[in-house]
Every structure is written in C-alpha cells, then in structure tokens.
Amino acid sequence: MRIIFKFFSQPIIICSLIIYFFSILTGAILSKEVDFSFYNGDFSFSPLHYFQHNLVSCIILISGIAVFSLSTLWSLFLNGVMLGATFVGVAIEKSIQEAIASIFFHGIFEIPAIILSGAIGLYPIYLIYLLLRNKKEIDYKNQIKSIGIMLALIVVFLIIASIMEAKVSPLVINYFFK
Known part of the structure; x- marks a missing residue:
C-alpha cells in the first residue's frame, strides 16, 4: 500500500491532479452559461466505443511530451472544464443524484x-x-520506468472505465432515474 501511495504522490501526478481539479471547478462555474437540455442519459454505445474515445483523449494529453507540455496543459484544462460544466449542467437539468450516478461508476x-x-x-x-x-x-531509467507504469495503468483504467460506462452506468441510470 505504501508503494502505491508513494507512486501516486509523485509531484508530476499531483501537478496534473491540481490542474484537472481547478479546471473542473472552472467548468462548474461556467456551466451557468451552457444549455444542457440535450442531456438524455444515453449510454447506448459499446465498451469499445468508449475505450477508443477515451484512448484518443489520453493520447492527446500524452502528446504534450513532444511539444513541451503545451497541448497537455490545454487538453487537461478543457477536459476538466467539460467535466465540471457537464456535471453541474446535468445536476441542474435533471438532479444532483443523476449527475453523480452518470459519472461515478x-x-x-x-x-x-x-x-x-x-x-x-x-x-x-x-x-x-x-x-x-x-x-x-536525472535518473532517466527510473523516469522511463515511471512512464511505463503510468501507461500500463492508463490502459487498465480505460478498459475498466469503458466497460463500466457501457454496462453499469446505463443500468444505474435506467433503474433509478427512468
């Protein structure tokens, strides 16, 4: 457990977390300017669709490694803003419970x-x-090892998330909110 905590407490991961957190807050604040009447809780896509979509987002984030992190900063910010705005928009349009249920799993x-x-x-x-x-x-060998571990975790997390988004989230939304 201590090894996991040590790995996830790396300054680079904490920095990414802070940027993402503040962009979610920004999106939540800006959500009052967006119309979310289009939201219908539709999760009718396959796990492969969600995996491909999320993988492209992650590749765009990772691509910043080639352009001095500029695209990463922008993509991380936009991704967080969209999450924050969508969460608050769904909470206003539907309910806070449905907003949590549609994202949580x-x-x-x-x-x-x-x-x-x-x-x-x-x-x-x-x-x-x-x-x-x-x-x-700098111990580049250790840095490359960390990147490799992160890449493996990203793929595992995306596979699990895509299955949850395609199979579990629709069940929860349909059971409690339809």
Missing part, C-alpha cells in the same frame, strides 16, 4: 487515467524542474 477509473495521461504529457516541464532543483544528473 466509470469516472473512478477514467479520471485517474486522464490525470496519469496529463502527468506523462507534463514530463518535459517536470524534467526541467528536476534539473533546476537538483542541479545534478
């Missing part, structure tokens, strides 16, 4: 995958931080 896996993808995309900034802070050689 797959979100507990999808959100960590997004945060880990953001952490990978923020690596260029993190490496500069390490160089300036330590003023010594």
